[in-house]
Amino acid sequence: MPNNSSFLRPQIALPQDHGSWVFILSPLAIGVFAGGKMNNATLAFVLAAMMAFMIRQPTTIAIKALYGRRPRSDLPASYFWIVIYGAAILFASLALFILGKSFVFYLSIPALPVFAWHLWLVSRREERRQMGIEMLATGVLALAAPAAFWLGKGNYNSSGWAMWLLVWFQSAASILYAYLRLEQRQWKNIPTLEERLKPGFRALIYTVFNLILSIILGTLSIVPTWVFLAHLVQTAETLWGTFNPAVGAKPVAIGMRQLIVSILFTIIFIITWR
Numbered sequence: 086m087p088n089n090s091s092f093l094r095p096q097i098a099l100p101q102d103h104g105s106w107v108f109i110l111s112p113l114a115i116g117v118f119a120g121g122k123m124n125n126a127t128l129a130f131v132l133a134a135m136m137a138f139m140i141r142q143p144t145t146i147a148i149k150a151l152y153g154r155r156p157r158s159d160l161p162a163s164y165f166w167i168v169i170y171g172a173a174i175l176f177a178s179l180a181l182f183i184l185g186k187s188f189v190f191y192l193s194i195p196a197l198p199v200f201a202w203h204l205w206l207v208s209r210r211e212e213r214r215q216m217g218i219e220m221l222a223t224g225v226l227a228l229a230a231p232a233a234f235w236l237g238k239g240n241y242n243s244s245g246w247a248m249w250l251l252v253w254f255q256s257a258a259s260i261l262y263a264y265l266r267l268e269q270r271q272w273k274n275i276p277t278l279e280e281r282l283k284p285g286f287r288a289l290i291y292t293v294f295n296l297i298l299s300i301i302l303g304t305l306s307i308v309p310t311w312v313f314l315a316h317l318v319q320t321a322e323t324l325w326g327t328f329n330p331a332v333g334a335k336p337v338a339i340g341m342r343q344l345i346v347s348i349l350f351t352i353i354f355i356i357t358w359r
Contacts, residue, residue: 097162100142104263104340108223109138111351112230112252118355119230119248120237126186127236133177134229137193140170141200148207186236192228199225216264223256247308248358251299255319255350258291259343262323266339269330278328285327292320308358315354322346 092098100106113131117123143166149155150163181187199221206212230252231245265288275281299313322342331339 091158092162092165094162097143097146097159098139098166100139104344107344107347107351108226108256109134109229111256111347112227113233114351115248115252115354115358116230116233117237119234119358121359122237122239124237124239126181126184127233129177129180129184130186130189130229130232130236133174133181134232136170136173136177137196138226140167140174141203143167143170144204145207145212148204152208154207154210188241189232189236192232195228196225214264216260219260220257223260224253227253227256244308247302251295251302251308251312251316252354254291254295254298255316255347258288258295258319258323259347261291262288262319262326263339263343265323266326266331266334266343267336269326269332270334270336270339272330272332275330275332281328281330285323288323289327292316292323296320311357312354314357315350318346318349318353 095101113134117127117131120127143163146155146159147163147167150157150159178190181189199218202218203212203222206215206218227249231249234245234248235241265285268284296313296316299308299316302308303310303313
């Protein structure tokens with residue numbers, strides 16, 4: 086029988102892919118500040134969103150233990166945290182229902198097949214370096230932005246969908262750029278300019294598209310005019326990183342630099358949206 090301390094292991098209770106935290110905290114921060122009001126419904130939603138994000142870790146550990154990838158002794162702690170996070174989600178959901186804000190439940194529907202797909206990949210030992218599902222997952226997490234925005238405003242506003250797209254596309258571009266940097270670190274030496282551009286072309290297309298889209302939406306008054314400045318940060322970083330490859334760089338250094346870019350995006354987005 087495991088002792089109490091075995092239930093408190095952070096590798097089971099907390100997501101260990103530290104770069105993923107920004108994909109939930111950034112949309113939440115943007116939505117909360119854009120909403121302009123931290124009411125009871127917003128608080129309940131933030132709790133539900135964070136617990137839904139965190140429940141992925143113990144569930145993943147449980148699947149790994151059941152399929153022989155980790156010791157079965159990890160199961161009690163995994164089940165413990167699944168129950169804790171699940172109870173918190175249930176409590177927050179009940180609060181939203183009582184407050185008459187149950188419409189946000191519809192935004193959680195896309196999370197179910199994406200989460201199921203992730204667990205299926207885990208069961209097959211194929212969850213690593215799955216850029217496609219990572220991008221889809223950030224799209225689900227980005228829904229936290231319009232949800233918090235609408236709850237703070239107290240009513241529906243169609244600009245929330247544009248907010249969602251801009252936040253999601255930034256996360257997707259961030260993931261694509263991170264893969265580029267990890268690929269670059271394996272290079273033996275710095276290639277020619279043409280050879281550097283080819284692997285970075287897709288990342289550049291993504292970021293430039295995001296920048297142009299944000300400018301168009303601002304011009305059409307669908308979103309605030311200056312929101313494009315937030316996307317300018319990732320565009321500039323991707324352009325710089327394409328021509329200054331991370332040959333021999335440590336993954337931690339790559340992750341920290343991208344974290345700073347994501348934080349700057351979030352801060353600028355909040356300022357320009359308000």
